[in-house]
Amino acid sequence: MYISKRGWSFIKIIIFFLCLSPFLLLINDTIQDQLGANPIQALHFNLGDWALRFLCIGLALKPLKRLTKQSWPLRFRRMMGLFTFFYASSHFLVYIVLDLSLSWEEFVDEVPKSPYILVGLFTYLLLIALAITSTKAMQKRLGKRWVQLHKLVYVAGISAVIHYLWLVKSDIGEPLIYASIMFVLLGFRLQNYIKNRKAVAALVKQRSTT
């Protein structure tokens, strides 16, 4: 099926608002006081969940391309990456502005005592680097190094899951679901990497013998 350039723009706008809707719903719940007894935590956890979900969606696009043998999934990679960054930023800001009330004293008290927060901050730093270099101009400027740099999203995927696993008290059910999704998504890359290396090695061998 052929979709025109205008058609894709239209689809992208719809997807954009779909991706934004969890955020708008959360804002609405906050204003309407529908977040329960601990609204800051509810907001904070929900935004973190969405950041992780968009990270998974973003990482699923390439395998999806392979499965469907269509190229359209790749059109949404930047948008999903930036939505991951958007939700991670909101998650981070809720922590700094609402949970810590912008208190530096609390930040230096809490963070060193919480290994999972350190892992979360590390993940966020990676996401900042990826978001800054997400533009087409940056892609051109960095050339080959852009591809290498953006492999950091795999590291972010792993550290985001560790961040979640490390904070729960005893029920690791939900973080384990994300861990398994991440395992499949990154396993797909690993499998490809091994396949490619084998193919290259075979090619090199073939050339050296002939």
Next chain:
Amino acid sequence: MLIKERTSILSSEITSEAIFLNRRKLIKAAAGISVAALLPASARAQVKKYAQVPVGPYSGALQPTDYEDVANYTNYYEFSTDKKSSTVLAKNLQTSPWSIAVEGEAEKIGVFNLEDILKNNPLEERIYRFRCVEAWAMVVPWIGFPLGTMLKQFKPTSKAKFVEFTTLYDPKVMIGQKTNVLAWPYVEGLRIDEAMNPLAFLATGMYDETLPNQNGAPLRLVVPWKYGFKSIKAIVKIRFTETMPATAWSKMGPSEYGFYANVNPEVAHPRWSQSRERILGASIFTPKRKTEMFNGYGEQVASLYKGMNLAKQY
């Protein structure tokens, strides 16, 4: 940017004790006596069950958290690890009739009906702070009776050094017990002198009503100077022991949850700070407040731990 921290309770949270207690009594009297007497019997049923229960000691001038927040934010892993889901799931629990087995180092052991226990222990209200190990805090007006008074009725022997409490084990109703998030049944314990401290309380109601199932009906422990997980719910067994009981959370994570679990701002949980706490029901712009040693009950309980290293015996 620094926002000034509050050392203790917000001034708006504080009402002078005399005014507060008086007001509560007046409200109680109005609801319980005058209104009830004037209204026809059908309307009288709406009067809160424990409206006339007197306010007991140690209740201070704390402003209780909203009922809805206390009733819909519970850690009751027997039903769910989700704080709101247990409100619905716990509705399936049958809390009457209820019996409690008393075992171990005491003269009067056996199985007792909760009704009989309640007959021997006049009810009072205690408005206590409640501090969860997850660093959130609330204030709950409990209805119940002092733990020590009841324990003495079973005549513990000199060998009774600890008291162990056990929650009901019924995976058909308590569906969370089908998972292995904790070792079931839930077990908690206190040193005998902690249990005899007049602050230690058994609750059968809150906010002048019968205790909601999700909050631990029909009988739960309330130990306000310790983290919430010590305050075991739906108690079916009380055992006097010579040795320290192995408690549910300390079995799950011995380095993270100790037997004593006293609220202590200086001793961090291995994965998070305990120096501040989030007040439930506050606006999203309210900063956390500083955690108080023994949750503010040092005057009553600090002497229990003289000579102990609380960083090691957490």
